[in-house]
Amino acid sequence: MKTVGIIGANGLVGRTLQQEFKKITVPFETKLFGRNDDISALDAAVLCTDNPDSAALYEKLKDRVRFLVDMSSQFRLNKNVPLVIPEINSDAITAQTRLIASPNCTTTGLVMTMAPLMAHYHLTEAFFCSYQAISGGGKKLLEDFRTPGSLYANNCVPLIGSVQDNGYSSEELKGIYETRKILRLPRVKVYPHTVRVAVENAHSLGVTLKAEEAFDLQQVKTLWNTFPNLTYSDAIVTPKEASGREETFVCRLRQDAEEPNVIHYFVTFDNLLKGAAMNGRQIVQFLLENFL
Numbered sequence: 001m002k003t004v005g006i007i008g009a010n011g012l013v014g015r016t017l018q019q020e021f022k023k024i025t026v027p028f029e030t031k032l033f034g035r036n037d038d039i040s041a042l043d044a045a046v047l048c049t050d051n052p053d054s055a056a057l058y059e060k061l062k063d064r065v066r067f068l069v070d071m072s073s074q075f076r077l078n079k080n081v082p083l084v085i086p087e088i089n090s091d092a093i094t095a096q097t098r099l100i101a102s103p104n105c106t107t108t109g110l111v112m113t114m115a116p117l118m119a120h121y122h123l124t125e126a127f128f129c130s131y132q133a134i135s136g137g138g139k140k141l142l143e144d145f146r147t148p149g150s151l152y153a154n155n156c157v158p159l160i161g162s163v164q165d166n167g168y169s170s171e172e173l174k175g176i177y178e179t180r181k182i183l184r185l186p187r188v189k190v191y192p193h194t195v196r197v198a199v200e201n202a203h204s205l206g207v208t209l210k211a212e213e214a215f216d217l218q219q220v221k222t223l224w225n226t227f228p229n230l231t232y233s234d235a236i237v238t239p240k241e242a243s244g245r246e247e248t249f250v251c252r253l254r255q256d257a258e259e260p261n262v263i264h265y266f267v268t269f270d271n272l273l274k275g276a277a278m279n280g281r282q283i284v285q286f287l288l289e290n291f292l
């Protein structure tokens with residue numbers, strides 16, 4: 001029986017992944033590891049840990065675990081590490097792969113809506129402003145949010161991660177560089193703006209997308225609705241409905257009032273599911289079916 005570990009099993013993503021693993025349709029055994037546990041040899045493991053912990057765990061485990069899937073941003077832009085959303089680019093994983101990165105949750109919501117359009121449109125620019133849930137910051141932020149006097153209560157906070165030398169936040173830079181890598185569009189321009197809002201779970205983005213061609217709105221809706229785990233709705237969908245669901249929901253599609261090659265829309269999805277644990281579960285299912 002193949003063994004797959006969840007490392008960081010007591011965090012928000014780790015706990016969600018424990019539930020997600022029950023949906024895997026190939027037989028395997030799950031092993032759970034917390035902070036101070038000794039980790040045995042495994043066929044695969046998902047690191048549900050923050051950057052420095054993931055880096056240290058990778059060094060410790062790389063010779064003991066055949067496939068490591070990392071949820072943190074530590075390895076995402078390393079050119080030898082595939083950055084994978086199975087609906088989009090599972091072909092980036094090969095028999096030689098040992099380490100796979102799962103993308104930033106906000107970037108996931110953006111690229112899930114861009115990828116289906118690429119067969120018909122040459123996408124050149126994407127602007128987004130995010131409305132990111134508290135659970136995206138891990139269990140400590142959720143505890144802070146539930147503590148009286150939290151900065152995040154009844155508020156929106158326009159900084160996620162740390163401010164970089166060029167003034168961008170680290171979260172915003174992920175939106176630029178991860179989008180280019182996942183979509184294999186090295187020249188696409190991404191204009192990100194990331195904001196934490198007082199919503200417990202499920203991220204949202206307002207997106208503006210530009211292509212070389214004029215958009216046909218009916219075709220865009222059809223492309224979205226025929227893409228796996230993506231649903232367009234003419235009715236509004238909010239994080240309340242998206243929380244706990246596997247689909248990425250899109251609504252409010254409209255053509256720009258002046259430029260037919262520009263569209264605007266709203267995206268909402270469960271950051272702990274498609275933004276993290278569901279994506280990890282899909283990668284593990286792919287590995288079990290194809291490489292283990």
Ligand SMILES: NC(=O)c1ccc[n+]([C@@H]2O[C@H](COP(=O)([O-])OP(=O)(O)OC[C@H]3O[C@@H](n4cnc5c(N)ncnc54)[C@H](OP(=O)(O)O)[C@@H]3O)[C@@H](O)[C@H]2O)c1
Pocket residue numbers: 007008009010011012013014033034035036047048049050051053057071072073103104105135136137138139140271272275276
């Ligand atoms: N939350 C999201 O929506 C989301 C989305 C996409 C990606 N991610 C990424 O996923 C990772 C986990 O996020 P999270 O929200 O689950 O954070 P979290 O709630 O803070 O959980 C992190 C867990 O890692 C554990 N841990 C730390 N060092 C460890 C070690 N050496 N061995 C085993 N476990 C260890 C922690 O243990 P203790 O319980 O002892 O502290 C904690 O339970 C992060 O890299 C995050 O950026 C999160």
